[in-house]
Amino acid sequence: MCEVKKMSEKQSRAEAADARRQHIVQTAVICFIEQGFHQTSIRDIAKRAGVSLGNIYNHFDSKSALIAEIATIEASDLEKMQDALSAASPPRTALDSFVTRYLDYCSKPAHTALTVEILAEAVRDPKIADGFGQNRDHLLAALEGQIAKVQQDLKAENALAPQDCAEFILDLIEGLAMRAVFSGRKATDAEIKALRTAIDRIL
Amino acid sequence: MCEVKKMSEKQSRAEAADARRQHIVQTAVICFIEQGFHQTSIRDIAKRAGVSLGNIYNHFDSKSALIAEIATIEASDLEKMQDALSAASPPRTALDSFVTRYLDYCSKPAHTALTVEILAEAVRDPKIADGFGQNRDHLLAALEGQIAKVQQDLKAENALAPQDCAEFILDLIEGLAMRAVFSGRKATDAEIKALRTAIDRIL
DNA sequence: TTATATAGCGAACGATCGTTCGTTCAAATT
DNA sequence: AATTTGAACGAACGATCGTTCGCTATATAA
Incomplete structure (x- = not known):
């Protein structure tokens, strides 16, 4: 109904989620580059991304899934x-x-x-x-x-x-x-x- | 005193220690190849080498020292x-x-x-x-x-x-x-x- | 023989890990 | 307006991590 109206000033829920997801990925890449996959904890990524620990699991099934996605990218x-x-x-x-x-x-x-x-x-x-x-x-x-x-x-x-x-x-x-x-x-x-x-x- | 006598049938303490140390290194190499450095625990190495957990620290200062030694070899x-x-x-x-x-x-x-x-x-x-x-x-x-x-x-x-x-x-x-x-x-x-x-x- | 040193052991410690869970709250749907 | 949905949160869980420590036993030194 009011999808179009606020597009420019505020993103929709789905868009915000996608942006957040992407932000987590980018932050994870930085962490992985600096410390390596297995020396980086989910907490490291969450802290650096300014996101809660649990929320990462709303966007990714597991740590290895996050690694696999980055490898693909x-x-x-x-x-x-x-x-x-x-x-x-x-x-x-x-x-x-x-x-x-x-x-x-x-x-x-x-x-x-x-x-x-x-x-x-x-x-x-x-x-x-x-x-x-x-x-x-x-x-x-x-x-x-x-x-x-x-x-x-x-x-x-x-x-x-x-x-x-x-x-x-x-x-x-x-x-x-x-x-x-x-x-x-x-x-x-x-x-x-x-x-x-x-x-x-x-x- | 009795150093020479039993050399052939039984190794001296220092020799036994060296052999044990080398055995740990070789086992660690196998573990590292199979699982990678950071996915291998000291317990993995100890178990596979048939050696106690604590004993590994009688031969190596730390896990990273063991890694460094293997890298050098x-x-x-x-x-x-x-x-x-x-x-x-x-x-x-x-x-x-x-x-x-x-x-x-x-x-x-x-x-x-x-x-x-x-x-x-x-x-x-x-x-x-x-x-x-x-x-x-x-x-x-x-x-x-x-x-x-x-x-x-x-x-x-x-x-x-x-x-x-x-x-x-x-x-x-x-x-x-x-x-x-x-x-x-x-x-x-x-x-x-x-x-x-x-x-x-x-x- | 007695004393010393050291390899070997495994329980225990504190920290940290990946993951789950219950909850809150705002956006989307009805 | 009422209801449903799902993103966001952080405490909590159980497991496991690297490392330490007290102990035993035996080869070496005195």
Whole structure:
């Protein structure tokens, strides 16, 4: 009846609940990054989110459900990376800009902390491992498509299969980023140049 | 006085203590691989090792000290990998055999589980991160030496710097191994062949 | 032989964990 | 206006955590 009227000044109950839920998720992510999954208690999250302990269980079935949801969200973040690959620019340009974007993405310490945490969880939870692998496969497929085009343009002989090529390129980018994060610095220009050279050779 | 007499049939007190300590460490490793650091309790380890709860604290100061020790042991396992690199065989042969050995090493699911766990710990504990990074640097240096020789033999122009090259090669091997482990299989011959091709190109 | 030191034990401690529960209160529905 | 719904709360529960402590027994030292 009066749904529309107060939309602008005050959100509906369902909207407020969704916002609260999302706020809890975001706070949980911060806690998990800082302390890890199993060193973070529900009380930690509740306190930091300014929410009661019991209320968290109105929005999530259990702590592991909250972890699983965050793992899914983090995995689906990869989808945004595919935009750079689907762009209508020349394949080679698209690939170059993808390298830049993905390296930046992997170079964020927060991303590394969360990814490693999810990886450790994925070792024992096939459900999380699946979500992780599935989204990575999507990115891989998109990358593979561009690589095939680039190889066609290069008319390269004895080229590596695009699938292998795509996996290797991701490995190189992730490896460089992780090394930088763990030594508390950013990848140097020299390192990035070497990365691009290595990718060129692999193509 | 009677130290020597019973050495063969019964170990001295110090030896027995050392053996017990090592047995606890090995049991802890198994528990940590199966359940992760923070999902494993001291009681789990004690029970599985057939040792009393309190006795563990006669051998280790705390749970985190036990974790740190295991992280150190695992990191120093990398040293054994350098043997293949220091061998007196032709550089190219040494490098090839290293690729095989390191891929096998990284392909063990138990190794992956423990490494990911240590990595997650290293994000928040600089001491563990240092131990991890230091041992990796040693391996890297050894690999770098062989790469320099191989490049010299190839008389390649515009070759990548041996340091970068070494890091990239480790990234490729570790990436392939991790992918295989997480999908519950072994690296296929085709994948290994692709890996070797990629390494050839990078050199 | 006597004294000392230490590995081994398991009950016990205090803290904290994930989760449940009864309750309150305001929004939504009738 | 009356009723129902569900978000929000925080005390409470039972379990488990890392760690400590007093104790026994035995190898070593004196």
